[in-house]
Amino acid sequence: MFIDLSNFIQNENEIYKEIENEVLDMDLNMTDTVLVSPVKYKLGISKVNKDLLADLSIEYTVEKPCDRCLKLARESVVARYQAKLVDESCKDILEDEEDLSEYEYMEKNRIEIDRLAREVVVISLPMKSLCSENCEGLCPVCGIDLNSSECDCEKTQVDPRLDVLKGLKL
Numbered sequence: 001m002f003i004d005l006s007n008f009i010q011n012e013n014e015i016y017k018e019i020e021n022e023v024l025d026m027d028l029n030m031t032d033t034v035l036v037s038p039v040k041y042k043l044g045i046s047k048v049n050k051d052l053l054a055d056l057s058i059e060y061t062v063e064k065p066c067d068r069c070l071k072l073a074r075e076s077v078v079a080r081y082q083a084k085l086v087d088e089s090c091k092d093i094l095e096d097e098e099d100l101s102e103y104e105y106m107e108k109n110r111i112e113i114d115r116l117a118r119e120v121v122v123i124s125l126p127m128k129s130l131c132s133e134n135c136e137g138l139c140p141v142c143g144i145d146l147n148s149s150e151c152d153c154e155k156t157q158v159d160p161r162l163d164v165l166k167g168l169k170l
């Protein structure tokens with residue numbers, strides 16, 4: 001979906017605009033991470049001197065396997081992204097600037113909100129995933145889920161390279 005800012009840009013009396021909406025069915029195209037909620041966003045655009053500043057807040061819930069026990073774990077994320085909106089034609093001129101991530105491009109005064117929201121989701125995805133802070137994980141030996149069962153496996157971590165030494169008679 002595109003948001004057309006032409007009227008806002010032309011109207012000199014309007015210095016702030018806010019758009020709240022959500023993106024349904026965003027496909028992250030990832031194997032183990034899926035969105036389980038629409039991506040809600042609030043986009044505020046302010047005119048500051050001659051610049052257009054965008055302030056985007058997004059909220060979503062993802063589901064991915066717990067790092068320890070592999071059970072699906074949900075996490076709600078709130079992320080914020082700010083950028084200066086410039087016309088696409090500025091792309092080449094800005095190429096030499098230091099931080100291009102501070103810029104978002106408009107095509108004929110339009111912002112492609114779905115694409116922008118997706119980018120912000122991807123950069124804000126949680127690195128870690130835990131079903132609970134106290135997750136016991138899986139037994140490294142038999143693979144049983146230690147949150148719900150117990151086993152008698154010897155769980156001292158042995159470096160496999162040390163196994164060789166065990167066989168040596170010193």
Ligand SMILES: [Zn+2]
Nearest residue numbers: 066069131135
């Ligand atoms: Zn877990």
Ligand SMILES: [Zn+2]
Nearest residue numbers: 139142151153
């Ligand atoms: Zn075990």
